[in-house]
């Protein structure tokens with residue numbers, strides 16, 4: 383894989399060097415060495431990604447101090463101990479949780495410890511009641527100070543028309559996001575690799591990868607929805623979903639997430655009504671932010 387340009391954000395396995403100006407997310411392996419990656423990539427290092435089992439490696443957690451870290455955890459949070467939480471609090475941490483089981487409880491625990499939480503909208507299995515419980519926790523917990531994603535970005539989109547869809551919040555923006563797998567294939571993201579929807583291989587030129595038919599199709603995804611008269615075209619949630627939930631499987635059940643969108647729309651509507659009754663209130667939109675790092679604008683400044 384040749385040097386990647388500055389507009390790209392590439393998720394790579396540890397041990398794979400990627401030149402150019404792109405941002406890099408490094409998925410740390412078993413014998414993880416974050417320091418090597420930090421010195422190799424410097425300012426280009428967007429974040430580290432670790433999985434739940436690695437939370438038991440306290441030396442690793444210490445070495446992640448001050449870094450942006452994405453933790454792929456379970457909804458049961460079995461891996462999170464008091465010591466682990468203390469160590470992770472020294473990093474800029476977001477926990478990505480599957481929408482299942484006790485995920486609302488997990489979000490509550492994590493948020494009360496000051497961690498950011500992100501429910502994984504790419505998860506193939508969705509427990510509707512668990513997802514709705516997490517949505518209600520985000521909307522109605524009066525002491526919540528930490529945005530829970532993707533609810534927060536989608537609510538802002540619904541309320542203020544920021545233009546973010548699930549493609550943005552799930553790091554699957556075809557214009558910018560790339561995923562290099564452990565077996566050397568390049569695709570949009572993890573789920574696209576699992577479905578063998580590939581741009582090419584690590585040995586291909588950058589031009590060949592970005593101009594590959596699968597990527598060109600993804601860049602024009604919405605146009606294809608219309609050309610193929612997908613049911614998504616007639617969906618009232620196309621503005622926030624963009625067809626993301628059925629992008630790999632045209633008959634996937636997107637009804638659980640549609641209930642989330644509906645709940646967010648109801649709340650946005652009520653908030654608008656309240657603001658309209660407030661004398662001197664303004665509904666002007668705020669500056670755009672990075673949907674994965676709330677409070678930070680896309681160009682890196684504070685929103």
Ligand code: SF4
Pocket residue numbers: 613614615617618619620623624625626627628629636640
């Ligand atoms: S919610 Fe379902 S039907 Fe609507 S745009 Fe998304 S994938 Fe398509």
